[in-house]
Amino acid sequence: MKMNAKPFPYIRAEERSPMLMLDTAIALIPPFFMACFYYGMRSLAVGAFTVIAAVAANWISDLCSGRGLEWWDASPVVTGMIIALLMPASVPYYIPIIAALFAIFVVKFPYGGTGHNLFNPAAAGLAFVTLCFGDQLANYPIPLETLPMTVDETVKLTQGAASLLKMGAIPTISMEQLALGNFAGPMGTTNILVIAACLIYLLIRRNVKWYVPLTYLATISLFASRVHHENLSAAESIIVELVAGSLMFVAVYMLTEPVTLPKRPMGKVLYAMTAAVITMLFRYYGVVLNSAVFALLLTNAFTPLFDRLVEQGHIVERSVTGSEDE
Amino acid sequence: MKMSKNNWYRRFLLATKGIFLQNPILTLGLALPFAVVACTSLQTAVGLSIGALMALIPAALLLPYVMKWIPQQLQWLDYPICALLSAVFLMPTRLITGSLSPALMDSVGVYFSLFCVSSLLFTVKEKCKEKEPVRALLTLIRMWLGVVLVLVLMGCIREVLGYGTIWNKPLTFMKIRFSGVMVSGLGFILLGFLAALGKKLHRTILSVQFWLRDGWPKLKAKVAGIFEKNEKEPKKIMDEKELIHEEESAEQLVEQITETVLGKEQDNK
Numbered sequence: 098m099k100m101n102a103k104p105f106p107y108i109r110a111e112e113r114s115p116m117l118m119l120d121t122a123i124a125l126i127p128p129f130f131m132a133c134f135y136y137g138m139r140s141l142a143v144g145a146f147t148v149i150a151a152v153a154a155n156w157i158s159d160l161c162s163g164r165g166l167e168w169w170d171a172s173p174v175v176t177g178m179i180i181a182l183l184m185p186a187s188v189p190y191y192i193p194i195i196a197a198l199f200a201i202f203v204v205k206f207p208y209g210g211t212g213h214n215l216f217n218p219a220a221a222g223l224a225f226v227t228l229c230f231g232d233q234l235a236n237y238p239i240p241l242e243t244l245p246m247t248v249d250e251t252v253k254l255t256q257g258a259a260s261l262l263k264m265g266a267i268p269t270i271s272m273e274q275l276a277l278g279n280f281a282g283p284m285g286t287t288n289i290l291v292i293a294a295c296l297i298y299l300l301i302r303r304n305v306k307w308y309v310p311l312t313y314l315a316t317i318s319l320f321a322s323r324v325h326h327e328n329l330s331a332a333e334s335i336i337v338e339l340v341a342g343s344l345m346f347v348a349v350y351m352l353t354e355p356v357t358l359p360k361r362p363m364g365k366v367l368y369a370m371t372a373a374v375i376t377m378l379f380r381y382y383g384v385v386l387n388s389a390v391f392a393l394l395l396t397n398a399f400t401p402l403f404d405r406l407v408e409q410g411h412i413v414e415r416s417v418t419g420s421e422d423e
Numbered sequence: 424m425k426m427s428k429n430n431w432y433r434r435f436l437l438a439t440k441g442i443f444l445q446n447p448i449l450t451l452g453l454a455l456p457f458a459v460v461a462c463t464s465l466q467t468a469v470g471l472s473i474g475a476l477m478a479l480i481p482a483a484l485l486l487p488y489v490m491k492w493i494p495q496q497l498q499w500l501d502y503p504i505c506a507l508l509s510a511v512f513l514m515p516t517r518l519i520t521g522s523l524s525p526a527l528m529d530s531v532g533v534y535f536s537l538f539c540v541s542s543l544l545f546t547v548k549e550k551c552k553e554k555e556p557v558r559a560l561l562t563l564i565r566m567w568l569g570v571v572l573v574l575v576l577m578g579c580i581r582e583v584l585g586y587g588t589i590w591n592k593p594l595t596f597m598k599i600r601f602s603g604v605m606v607s608g609l610g611f612i613l614l615g616f617l618a619a620l621g622k623k624l625h626r627t628i629l630s631v632q633f634w635l636r637d638g639w640p641k642l643k644a645k646v647a648g649i650f651e652k653n654e655k656e657p658k659k660i661m662d663e664k665e666l667i668h669e670e671e672s673a674e675q676l677v678e679q680i681t682e683t684v685l686g687k688e689q690d691n692k
Contacts, residue, residue, distance in 0.1 A: 191599065203612060207619070228603030 114212060117355060118171035120304045124295040125178040125350065128285035131278065136186035137243035140284050144181040147193040151177035154201035158210060172211045176200050179219040179350055182285025183343055183387070185237040187248045192230050196222035216397045217357050220390045227387050235260060235386055237281040257282045259342035259388075263380065267326055268341060275340045286346040289339075296349045308362065309369050310348040316373035317344060324381065344376065347389040357397045363410070364403040371403075372396040432628055441565030447543055448573040449618045454543040458577050459610035461534035465590050468578030470520070470531035471538075472571045477516040478538035480563045482509035483551045505548050509539035543570065576617060581605060 132140035155173035159166055180196045200222030205214045227234055236254035238244055244252060258268035258280060270280045278288035286292075299305040318335045325334030339345060352358075352372060359368050375395055379388035436444040447453045454475075462468050486505050493500060517535055521528040528535065538544065547566055551559035582588055584604045587597035603609055 195599075195601075203616075207615075225603055225609070228606055228609070229601045 114355075115169050115171060117304055118175050120299065120302045121175045121350065122171050122178060124299050124304075125175065125182065125285075127291050127295055128182050128288055128346075129178070131288040131291050132182065132186060132284035135240040135278070135287075136238060136284055139244040139246055139248070140181075140186045142246060143184060143186065143188060143190065143193055143284075144178060146190050147181040147197050148174055148177035150194040151180070151197040151201055154198050155205075155211075158201060158206040162206070162210065164210065167211070170211050173197075173201060176205075176219045176222070180222050183219075183223055183283045183346065183390070185234060185254075186244055186284040187236075187238045187252055187254060189233065189248070192226050192233060195229075196226040198222075199225045212356055214356055215400075216394055217351055217354055220351055220393045220397075223387060223390050224394055227385060227390070231386060237283070239281060240279050240287075255281045257342075258337070258340075259380075260386065262337065262341055265326070267328055268337065272336075275336065282341075283343055283346075286343040287340075289345055292345050292349055299349070299353070305349070305353040306362070306365060309353050309358070309365050312366050312369035313348045313352055313373045314339060314344070316370050317377060320373065320377040324377075338377075338380075342380075342389060343387060344389050347376075347393060351390070351393055357400055359400050359403040359407065361404070361407045361411075364400075364407040367403050367406070368396060368400065371399060430632070432632060439565065441562065442569040442572060443621070446569040446573065446621070447546070447566050448570060448614070449621055451546065453546055454538075454541050454570060455614070456537070457534055457541070458573055458614055460607045461531065462574050462577045462581070462610075463585065463605050464530060464582040464588075465575065465578045466527055467530045468571075468574040470527045470535060471574050472567075473516065473520060474513065474531065474535040474538045475543070475570050475574075476567055477512045478509045478541075479544055479547050479567055480560070481512045482506075482539075482544065483547045483563055484556065484559060486548060487552070501548070502545060505544060506539050509544055510536075513539050573614075573617065577610070577613065580613060581610070 129141065129144055132144075151173040155170065156166055156168075177193075177197050180200065181193050184193050184196075200218035203225075204216055204221040205211070205218045208214045235256070237257050238248075239253055239255060242253070258270060259282070261268045268280070274280050276290060278291070280287055296305065296310065300307055317338060321335045321338040322331040325331060325338075329337065352369060359365050372392055375392035376389045379385070379392050383391070385391060441447070445451060448455065448458050457471050457475075462471060482505055485508055486501065489504060489508065490498065490501055493504070513536060517528065547563060550562055550566070554562065579589065581604050582590075583594065583597060584601045586602075587594055587600050604613065
């Protein structure tokens with residue numbers, strides 16, 4: 098008998114983690130182009146600095162942990178790109194760099210590096226800078242006004258649609274502007290059509306399970322249709338809630354991160370529903386910006402619970418069906 | 424990795440048990456709210472340290488004597504009595520410290536009084552229950568110093584990062600302020616990193632010690648072996664014949680080179 102002397106895993110799936118991360122990185126390029134179109138080359142510079150900081154931090158972590166340099170690992174690139182796209186284009190360069198360093202050194206590296214993180218590193222990095230530099234992240238530049246590379250006081254900044262909603266006001270944005278992403282907000286999250294196209298790409302590449310973002314967005318829509326502003330109809334409330342903040346972006350790129358997702362489909366659905374409910378509660382009753390990111394972090398802590406719940410459910414189901422068969 | 428009994432590091436750890444070894448906050452996880460929520464500056468750390476001193480030491484020392492007056496059936500009342508004793512010493516301390524430095528008391532807030540019902544007090548009480556007064560006092564002082572060490576470290580780091588000051592004096596090199604470190608969630612992360620740093624330091628000292636004990640003699644022996652080998656095998660002294668042969672071969676080589684060089688020069692001309 099021939100023994101298999103190779104180390105596990107013996108059965109390998111077609112999707113490998115470097116390819117998954119590479120696909121996500123490819124899907125993050127179009128929002129960067131749109132940000133470049135709306136705000137100029139500064140948005141690309143912010144992205145480049147953040148990605149370089151994240152990759153450098155990851156390499157240093159790899160070397161410190163004694164694993165050796167994993168240069169093919171694209172996960173820090175994805176982390177850097179996500180952090181940059183959730184920032185205003187006028188953000189000082191050091192803020193996304195600090196977010197990237199926090200994400201890698203504090204959230205990813207101590208848990209064991211790529212594939213072992215308990216919390217989404219990009220979400221944690223963003224939460225940290227939101228707590229530290231919230232004032233500088235609350236105002237956004239006006240789209241189609243090209244920003245200089247060094248932003249000073251002459252650059253006009255306005256409040257984002259999500260901030261207005263939080264204060265109880267209704268953002269005056271036409272449907273056309275909403276569709277085109279031509280309104281103030283984080284540089285990568287306003288282009289809904291582009292994000293939807295990227296979602297289709299990720300679905301085709303089997304990088305994302307369709308029911309995760311769908312459950313998340315459906316639960317938010319249900320919430321928004323039930324609890325909404327007096328002057329808004331249910332349909333308008335749903336559109337404004339979905340488009341105004343960073344919900345769509347979080348649903349497509351962050352919620353579907355394979356490391357922090359539960360293992361079974363039912364667990365994933367429960368996870369998405371919980372994230373949606375916490376997001377809406379933070380939106381209505383919270384005080385911080387980026388409520389979707391904070392909600393995602395809180396939901397990450399429940400992932401093992403969902404796994405256990407679904408596993409126990411399966412055990413009960415199997416025992417019941419087994420007894421019926423007998 | 425086991426340490427020998429005469430190891431200086433082992434003796435140091437045992438002598439400072441409660442400060443570095445079995446630190447009440449970092450290792451035992453006691454009094455976490457004080458370190459994580461309340462301790463946001465050096466001033467707060469000092470205030471909390473005074474509170475811990477007055478809440479822990481007199482109450483834990485006097486409790487056995489007070490319990491002698493309590494009937495056997497009511498011995499289960501030791502916990503509330505300990506809390507009461509602690510409060511008796513805390514109240515005047517709060518008033519005196521408040522009159523001396525109102526800012527210090529304001530920064531500590533309600534947490535100063537909370538020491539009299541903290542898990543730290545009851546753990547300390549249990550540790551000193553059946554010890555002689557002097558030994559109990561030493562244990563209490565060590566544990567208090569362990570608490571002070573962590574509180575001061577946490578306070579310093581959070582004040583420097585969050586406010587860019589130390590004891591309310593601005594630090595010019597701190598251009599960026601991380602006000603988020605004042606949030607208790609990030610306080611937990613900071614405490615976790617401190618605990619990890621302590622463990623890393625401990626392991627580094629251990630590994631250096633073991634290298635000095637095992638690795639260094641091996642390395643020394645290896646180096647000594649190399650030198651001995653060189654001494655045993657002295658350089659070969661050439662015979663006369665060999666020398667003549669080498670000289671001839673060298674002359675031939677020089678002739679060949681000169682011929683080729685001259686040939687090239689003639690070709691060029």
